[in-house]
Amino acid sequence: MDQNYDVAVAGAGILGLAHAYHLAKRGRRVAVFERSAKACGASIRNFGMIWPIGQPPGAMHRMAMRSREIWLEVLQESGIWHERVGSLHLAYREDEAQVLSEFAQQAPSNGYDCALWSPAQVAHCAPMVRQSGLLTALWSPTEVCVDPRQAIAELPCWLNRRYSVEFHFGCAVTGYDAPHLQAGGRKWRVPHLYVCAGDDTQTLFPEVLQNAGMVRCKLQMLRSQPYPDRRLGPMLAAGLTLRHYRSFEVCPSLPALRRRVADEMPEYDRYGIHVMASQHGSGELTLGDSHEYEEEITPFDNPAIDALILDYLQTFLEAPDLQIASRWHGIYAKHPTHPFCVFRPTSNATLVTGVGGAGMTLSFGLAEQVVHENLL
DSSP, X not given: OOOBOSEEEEOOSHHHHHHHHHHXXXXXXXXXXXXXXXXXXXXXXXXXXXXXXXXXXXXXXXXXXXXXXXXXXXXXXHTOOEEOOOEEXXXXXXXXXXXXXXXXXXXHHHTOOOEEEOHHHHHHHOTTBOOTTOOEEEEESOOEEEOHHHHHHXXXXXXXXXXXXXEEETXXXXXXXXXEEEETTEEEEOSXXXXXXXXXXXXXXXXXXXXXXXXXXXXXXXXXOOOTTOOOOSEEEOGGGGGTOGGGGGOTTHHHHHHHHHXXXXXXXXXXXXXXXXXXXXXXXXXXXXXXXXXXXXXXXXXXXXXXXXXXXXXXXXXXXXXXXXXXXXXXXXXXXXXXXEEEEETTEEEEEOBGGGHHHHHHHHHHHHHHHHHO
């Protein structure tokens, strides 16, 4: 039997790191086990958007804002690059402008801090936005940009340095019969296990996860060459994004916009494409994305999806001499109706999964809630 820990976390993606953080802050001796040599799943394959404006009003938006608060504490203390750039949703069609107007009117009572901006205000703050045809934009100051590859790589070092969290990379957890944990062909004594294993539903407690109604989603994304002398400013989204985030479902005009997009742009509906852009410290633009589910998922990326993303990007972004430096896909698990799933298959094990594309936004707030409930 190897070392003993108070608690183990399976998975060193952002959800696992967030649980390790909250557990260690409460004085627990924590070990994180990651099957790969470094985290390489959905947590490093995203925009790096901490995106409260995408969460629906009420409990989920409050969780996102609390998560943002914790993120900022962690980022400031760790020194990891981040920018409080906010976000802009851009409207080039009348129905898009109407949805944004309806959202802005309801925003104060729903807990959102945002405002409609004129094209001139957008030009001042976001010089890479295409001005031709721009009607209005929704400005929100709450969104924060991180580089997910950097953040997920550097957080383990900081957690070890600051809270003595121990990390075992290249060491998959393959079994748990409390308090005995098996990982990497070795055994540990651990009274409690948190499983934050992303889209893996086969290894630990498969009987729980396979019957939970989870679905897997594949997204395709791209990164440009650096623009070291041009800054994007706020992270950007446009009309297609209004179909994607549940926050906009409060807008009466949204169904009509959905119908128009389905009629005019069926391929964007077919592949679940909405186009967003963020820029990290080194100047690259991260662009995407698409959504394919279950039987549609293959190991092979579809170049037609990338072309559709880039075509739509040109309708709202002026990026001279855009060159794509890298392309990739990510896969995450989500639930058709629940924003996240927490299972307790035994009194000693907690499974947290199904955050879908909101992992960067929700993880620190969700982990705080789960740990608090478990330690009551």
